[in-house]
Amino acid sequence: MGGREHGRGDLTPALLDTPVWSDALVESAGIPVRDAPFVTVGGGIGSFVLVDYLRIAGVPTSDIRVLSNIDQPWQTYQYLTRVSQIPEPERIRSDSSSRPDNIWGFPSYALSEAWRDRTIRPLLHVLGEPIFADYWTPRVGDVFTSMAREAARIGYSRMLDRGVVRMVRRRDKGGYFTILTPPEGTSETRRIAYRSRFAHVAVGYPGLRFLPDLQEFREKYGDYTRVVNAYEPHEHVYEFLKTRPGTVVVRGGGIVASRVLQRLMDDRERHNLQTRIVHIFRTFVTGAHGPHLWARRKGGDGWAYQGFNYPKSVWGGQLKARMRKLDGAERAALYKEMGGTNTPKRRRWQQQMRAGREGGWYEAFQGVVERVEPGVDGTLTSIVTSDLTGESATQKIGSNYIIDCTGLEADIAEHRILADLLSHAGAGRNPLGRLDVERHFEIKGTASGDGALYATGAATLGGYFPGVDTFLGLQVGAQEITDDLARRGFCRRIGPIRSATQWVRWALGRPVKEA
Known part of the structure; x- marks a missing residue:
């Protein structure tokens, strides 16, 4: 026409x-x-x-x-997973039976993978979760296929x-x-x-939600390259770090932050890099926490750990039935009780962080970033109020890049x-x-x-x-x-x-x- x-x-x-x-x-x-x-x-x-x-x-x-x-x-989901460091061979945070292509959930992704690859490993993995193995999750490429x-x-x-x-x-x-x-x-x-x-x-x-200080920096200095959101293309960060030693500030404590950290650590190990990682948590979790004994979430080293986005009872148990009866402030209170940023606890990733802490190239702490300023030689300076020693202190952290992993919350x-x-x-x-x-x-x-x-x-x-x-x-x-x-x-x-x-x-x- x-x-x-x-x-x-x-x-x-x-x-x-x-x-x-x-x-x-x-x-x-x-x-x-x-x-x-x-x-x-x-x-x-x-x-x-x-x-x-x-x-x-x-x-x-x-x-x-x-x-x-x-x-x-x-x-769109394919784009978001790719830029947030989940390529198609990697696994996503989703239950084996949660299949967008299959309203019945059977066969599950694990059973389909076992049948296709002629192996019982996925089935044994599911039987052993979460005590003897991490939760089994599907490869994102299999979801698209x-x-x-x-x-x-x-x-x-x-x-x-x-x-x-x-x-x-x-x-x-x-x-x-x-x-x-x-x-x-x-x-x-x-x-x-x-x-x-x-x-x-x-x-x-x-849409994307940037932390206020990072949004202010991008708008004030027109710099959309060194301060990036994990949900926008930022492959240039990883490519730069392959060419010379550098420091990256990671902000956020959810699954995207964990994926970005794993990519940085994988590259460091695979290419023998000298990358230094400074990880700033706004809320630093030191152990199991929750409102009561039956609603506690594991945690440690800054992270809150949970296998999936929500407790299992959300899908068909008591929590689902209770939520359907609540309105207004009562419903908001229950959301707050079971909410909060969290990520799965993966064994491989835990080993990498432990090695980073012992080697002095991965540092994580609780802090509030007051502002970000241009540093010397094309670097960035984050002005951070932190509580490293039990007393509030202000410090300046220099880095080549800042990756904002705080989410899609506009x-x-x-x-x-x-x-x-x-x-x-x-x-x-x-x-x-x-x-x-x-x-x-x-x-x-x-x-x-x-x-x-x-x-x-x-x-x-x-x-x-x-x-x-x-x-x-x-x-x-x-x-x-x-x-x-x-x-x-x-x-x-x-x-x-x-x-x-x-x-x-x-x-x-x-x-x-x-x-």
């Missing part, structure tokens, strides 16, 4: 300022309307998992549109419409309009409006779609400041006639189900939404018989039949 006609399909002031749209209002702006019973926004793993459920429940591809600016649902297989099986590419979603607004006759900006040169208008009865938002993390209002939901769609915030959703993941306050607007993923953390930003959490959310859509008559319920027959089709790699 030809290029766009200038001005045609623009979002007019009337559209931008009106929370509930009519068909005539959209058409008057020259925006073409496409009908689709169900629309999911994001196109990442959250969208993929829900679409997988819906296809297994019998919804045809013609009734589902996936609106996304990425080609594959694992594309299995998702590609399932995407082909359910016809994911036939449901995908490429572009950038601008907003989701309620429709006066029920349902929603979702505004998509298609790629340049693919449409005669600047926007396309998707008119649907149901919509789903799964846009992942709102406010949801920094994401354009989420900000619009808060301003114009009736959405509100939960006790942790994220999107407030019902137990079935419908966004509170956004109902429109007989339609419903749902959300899953990190944007909903703080709701009635804690583990929303994990593989299994996305599946729990997708199952709740699918059950709700079945109650509304949109799809079939996945009962025992359908579940069994569909699992057989999955195991044989046969395409999902259209209803």
